[in-house]
Amino acid sequence: MSSLTKIPAGVQYFFDDEVKLRRYVERRAMEVFAGWSYDEIILPMFDYHDLFARGMGEEKAERTYRFVDRDGALLALRPELTSLVARTVATRFIRRERPVRLCYSGEVFRYDEPTERAAREFHQLGVEQIGEPGIVADIEVLLVAAEVLAALGLNGFRIALSHVDFFNGVADFLKLESRGRARLREMIDRRNSIAVEEFLQTHAELVEESRRADFSRLIQIAGKQDVIRRAREILINERSLAAVDHLDRIYSTLESLGLGENFDVDLGDAGGLEYYTGLTFKVYAPGCGAEIGGGGRYDNLIANFGEPEPAVGFSIALDGLVGAISMNDDKLRWRGDGEVQTISFDGDAARAFEQARRIREHGKKVKIGAK
């Protein structure tokens, strides 16, 4: 097989307009992050495998590209950036004032699902805010994410809000062991309300039938205040109710800021339970068939690297943003080519380059043309 024509699965080359668009998107996003006082951190391409295993869990760290250092230590190409940020803050930012606000832009590498189409190399843009436990930090990162999407002209975006304690409260209430939890979680995640209702028939016999039916419909459809209202009527465990209160406070604030249209409350999202500890959210952009980003609160992560500290953040896939823009935005703002002055070369190199340098001194774009 010729390595001249074949390229490894999941890697990409970018050129022409695609490069311009990618750089434009990255620049705009980083401007928004900086505008909310997030300082950029540049992180290493690889680090010890153990670091990622601590950060994201053994299972996910299995999906990294691994190799050995010259001293035999196991290294991995970075599969995500949050663990690197968390370790840095826990070890080297100990004396800094809290909260610490950091943002990043960079490629990550991992085998995702074993499908042919899955990319193995992704470019992520994201922020992390460490040290602030309250709802204010939750709302701040949501607003930062929303501003990135709006700044890129993706006004039809949706951010779906959820909270891990909605599911955890229900699972605790039903006294489910780990297998039952996993089953219920999968059914809820797929909005399979029939299966949820059947599951509750056997695991929650003491709860009235109408309440079980209402619960299975609650996870079936996302919504706004209506979902919050119905959830309050249906739920009977404190932990889930507290999660709904938290979402209500967040959503009400967003609504009062005129962003109600862009946010949904989605109690059927039961993803990331191992990692997140509070608010979770997923970002969708018109024209993209899957989420392009997500985030939430992960108050247990930093403790893996030092003292426990609250943290909240998100990341968005550059590829997702680029895909959405190329489908929705025809203004081509990102091209920003500027005018090119062409100098025709007539044999007198000194004169041609003298002219060219003068154009460059004025900050203009120049091109040496053949005769």
Added chain:
Amino acid sequence: MLTIALSKGRMQDDALALFARAGAAVAESELNSRRLVISTTDGRYNFVLVKPGDVPTYVEYGVADAGVCGRDVLMESRADVHEPLDLKFGRCKIAVAGKREVLGEDYNLLATVRVGTKYPRIATDYFHAKGVPIEVIALSGSVELAPLLGLSDRIVDLVETGQTLKENGLEVIDVITESTARLIVNRASFHLKRVEVSDLITSLSRAVGSAQESEAP
């Protein structure tokens, strides 16, 4: 407007009938045409007619916002989609079948069972859950032939009445799962077209309910 992928063939008529009961009918002239994209008269839905096995793919990638396909197809595809409704038609079973002489569930655990099937993933998951090593022989039709000609020991296939099996001297050994038609929804459309999708789920849910009632004796 939502784009909805429907399985061509067996399920197509039942699916369109259900949509019609939910108040979204397709004009007769469109139904009789051979077009692969047809719309409801109220302009709410665009149907694309695709091969059954492709429905989850169209929906997972978001080319269609939603789709109707059998649970068998959905399980086999492992598509990452929502499946909010059981539409209760197209009922059948996914079963393990084999020849009379080699019936029984007490597989020799040391021997690899050869399984002919159109559902390699469902078959693998089923036998692996029982700790039985298998060799999957992927077939695309006339699966019943495989045990007769000695290509496989067992088959995993859809069974509606069991008549085909019987005529070929085969019997159901175990039912893996029941399958019915499901409504599936793309994860992004679920949010980006929330109002339309909610409306789709509630109106189909109602139509399924009324169909159940009218069928009841």
